[in-house]
Each structure stands twice: as structure tokens, then as C-alpha cells.
Amino acid sequence: MRPPVYSKYVCGVKGTARAGRVVGGEDGDPAEWCWQVALINSLNQYLCGGALIGTQWVLTAAHCVTNIVRSGDAIYVRVGDHDLTRKYGSPGAQTLRVATTYIHHNHNSQTLDNDIALLKLHGQAELKDGVCLVCLPARGVNQAAGKRCTVTGYGYMGEAGPIPLRVREAEIPIVSDAECIRKINAVTEKIFILPASSFCAGGEEGNDACQGDGGGPLVCQDDGFFELAGLVSWGFGCGRVDVPGVYVKVSSFIGWINQIISVNNL
Numbered sequence: 001m002r003p004p005v006y007s008k009y010v011c012g013v014k015g016t017a018r019a020g021r022v023v024g025g026e027d028g029d030p031a032e033w034c035w036q037v038a039l040i041n042s043l044n045q046y047l048c049g050g051a052l053i054g055t056q057w058v059l060t061a062a063h064c065v066t067n068i069v070r071s072g073d074a075i076y077v078r079v080g081d082h083d084l085t086r087k088y089g090s091p092g093a094q095t096l097r098v099a100t101t102y103i104h105h106n107h108n109s110q111t112l113d114n115d116i117a118l119l120k121l122h123g124q125a126e127l128k129d130g131v132c133l134v135c136l137p138a139r140g141v142n143q144a145a146g147k148r149c150t151v152t153g154y155g156y157m158g159e160a161g162p163i164p165l166r167v168r169e170a171e172i173p174i175v176s177d178a179e180c181i182r183k184i185n186a187v188t189e190k191i192f193i194l195p196a197s198s199f200c201a202g203g204e205e206g207n208d209a210c211q212g213d214g215g216g217p218l219v220c221q222d223d224g225f226f227e228l229a230g231l232v233s234w235g236f237g238c239g240r241v242d243v244p245g246v247y248v249k250v251s252s253f254i255g256w257i258n259q260i261i262s263v264n265n266l
Helices: 015-019 062-071 177-185 250-264
Strands: 036-041 046-054 057-060 075-079 094-103 117-121 148-153 168-175 198-201 217-222 225-234 245-249
Touching: 036 057, 036 062, 046 062, 046 075, 046 217, 046 225, 057 062, 057 225, 057 250, 062 075, 062 094, 062 117, 075 117, 117 250, 148 225, 168 177, 177 198, 198 225, 225 250, 245 250
Parallel strands: none
Antiparallel strands: 036 046, 036 075, 046 057, 057 117, 075 094, 094 117, 148 168, 148 217, 168 198, 198 245, 217 225, 225 245
16 A cells, blocks of 8 residues: 655645554654644744645634734744644744745635635745654545544643643544534534534543644544544534534545645645
């Protein structure tokens, strides 16, 4: 089985597969989820997660960057950093400024439809242990309900204050659209409509994307390689039983992603 190649680089191989380390628990191994990135502002404050899909390209959720783009502030991407509690990052971490932000033209900040943004970096991320690319899924592919995938993020839980910003992981099941709509409508006051460009996963107690965070990657294994199935979009509450989280369906945007990259990959 030939590994998928994105431009000239192999994608979707976890860092530990290279380093041969296996670690349990919910903190990820330092180099394991090596496509996970952090978006930070000019004050070195953490904003959101994201996924490295090319040496100059990061995917994140549009809601993570709309306000900061409007304000004109700079956005930076930290790659290869599993522990944001250190002032200058983990050894080997790289910080790159975002040169251009492409927010999806049909992004709706109310419904979070088309909640996706592509960031072009100023300079290239150097691929090495702890820094790698995640594979993109085939256009239009849907993950099967019940399949278990992994969401990662910096363990940022929101308003509660400075929680250790280390890469954490949660294994969660894909949930069918019908089941998701039923379960979320059981806890919302307004009628919930699942955007066509989104899907659901999770709903198991204590295992949730709020252990991840906005824009963070949900990856599913396919033929031994990890594909970026989703980006954390939003959730109702946190780690509640029977309430799945909502994710951007990356496979719906492959044409949009490829078009931007092909025109701007200079």
C-alpha cells in the first residue's frame, strides 16, 4: 500500500509511528498528533486549533478567525508544539505568521454553515518529528456512523481560566445525521438544523471535543493513514451523555481547498 502523497510529502502518519513510542492516557504523546497546530495572536494568546495540510497551509474553523481578521490583527500558527504552557513553546516548535486568510465565502456565523477557513503561512513549516501533514479525505466521502475517530486539541475548556494547554485526545464515534438532529433537538430550545456541510460525532460522557477546541482536527484512520474528516465547529455543553458535537465536513470542501491552493501555491 503506497502512502498517500500530498504535494511531495507523505501525510497522515502519526509522529509516534516514526518514533516507535506508545503512550496511553489522555494527554497526547509529544510528537504524536503532529499535524495539530495552535492559532495564537500577537500577544501569544491561544485562539483555536487547526490542522497542517501542506507546509504552507492550515485548515481551521471560520468562526475562529472572522473577528481577528476583521480587527486587522496578525494571526500566528504554532506547529510542533504539544505544550503551550511554555513561553517559547516545546523544543523544536515553529511559529509562522499567517500571510493570507481565506474564509469560506458562504460562511454563516449564525448557523455556522460552511464553518471553514484556509490559512496560507508566511514561510514554510519544516516537517520533522512532531511536525507532519494530515491527509485530506476524498471529495464527498462520508464517514460511517459508529466508526471511531480521534479529536485532538489543547484541552482548553473555555471560561474556567488557565487550564494546561497540552495536546489532548478523545476517541469518539461518528453519529448519523438523523440521530444527531434528534439528540441535539432534545436539549435545545430553538430547532436545530444540521448544515449539509457538517456532521456529528461524540456524545459519550467525558469524551468530547471540548477537550479539543474550535478548529481542531477530527481524524479517522483509513488504510493505516489518518484523514482529516472534520474540524471542531461547535458543541452544546461539554462532554454530556447523548449530545454529539458538530464538525465541519472537510470532504465537502476539497474542491474549494484545491482551487485556492493551486492558484496561490507560489
